[in-house]
Amino acid sequence: MPRDLIKAMGWATLGAFLFAFMFMLPKLTSGAVPPPQVAFLRYFAGFLTVLPFFLGAYGPAEGVRQVTAPSKRRLNLMHALRACCGVGSVAFGTYAVTHIPLANAQAIAMTNGVFAVALAAVFLRERVTTSDFAAGSVCLAGAVIVAGPDPGAPGWISLGAAAALAQAFAWGSEVVLLRFAAVNDTPRRTLTMVNGSACLGLLVATSWLWQRLPPHDLLILLSMGPVAIVGQYCNIRAFQMAETAKLVPIKYIGLVFAALLGLVFFDEVPRPAAVAGAVMICSGAFYLARRHKPVQAAAKVRP
DSSP states (O other), X not given: OOHHHHHHHHHHHHHHHHHHHHHHGGGXXXXXXXXXXXXXXXXXXXXXXXXXXXXXXXXXXXXXXXXXXXXXXXXXXXXXXXXXXXXXXXXXXXXHHTTSOHHHHHHHHTTHHHHHHHHHHHHXXXXXXXXXXXXXXXXXXXXXXXXXXXXXSSSSSOHHHHHHHHHHHHHHHHHHHHHHHTTTSOHHHHHHHXXXXXXXXXXXXHHHHOOOOOHHXXXXXXXHHHHHHHHHHHHHHHHHHSOHHHHHHHHTHHHHHHHHHHHHHXXXXXXXXXXXXXXXXXXXXXXXXXXXXXXXXXXXXXX
16 A cells, blocks of 8 residues: 555544544533534634634735735635535534434534535536435435434434534535635635634624633633644645545544544444444445545536
């Protein structure tokens, strides 16, 4: 196995663990925190983490021009839209992990690939075959198995499972938007614009919902930002060293990490049906991810 591929798999594995760990953190707080407040703290801390690197690369004066230049308006809009999807992903994901087992929430969220392929077919005119449709159906059927039925829920499916599915849709939308901007911007500027846009967009919502938190809870939620930034950096390093298709299997190791974290911290033992559903999700999503173009190739498509 080539040395670069081994390094790339190591970076991707670390990234998968960090994102599983990040989505576990809201579950460690001592009380229910409004999901928009969790999202604000995550993106605010992420913005503060990446800002020094952005200013170090461009300097204050050039940094301002990088943000305000007319030639960057299209990219800025894409980053802002991606930030909206990211906020939705974090908010729905926070609600999901605090209401259903961590591994179940992460398994349902992994159906984001199905939504990414469907949205890419509509907006990027990517071709979807009968095999793609079958793989997507298997993936969604697995999500249904993982999601329910929940005897304790007032309906067939719990609100936590529904939130995880909404997270998957927001996550898939974010992937499609990333395809527009990935090759046209630097990682530092991309991370700065996405995290900064999310903070600004959440200011109004969080001002109405804000609740005072114990220092312990505040530190836990703020730590989501640096963990996410480091996780994104790991993924960038991985995809610099290896093709997307070769790293797709590593993405689903995050489900194993989520199950282990849930078992260690919350004594959550996955049900056999949930394990079977997770296998279906991984199988369908793995096929879709390998069948479709890497992000770098698709990014050149204009809406």
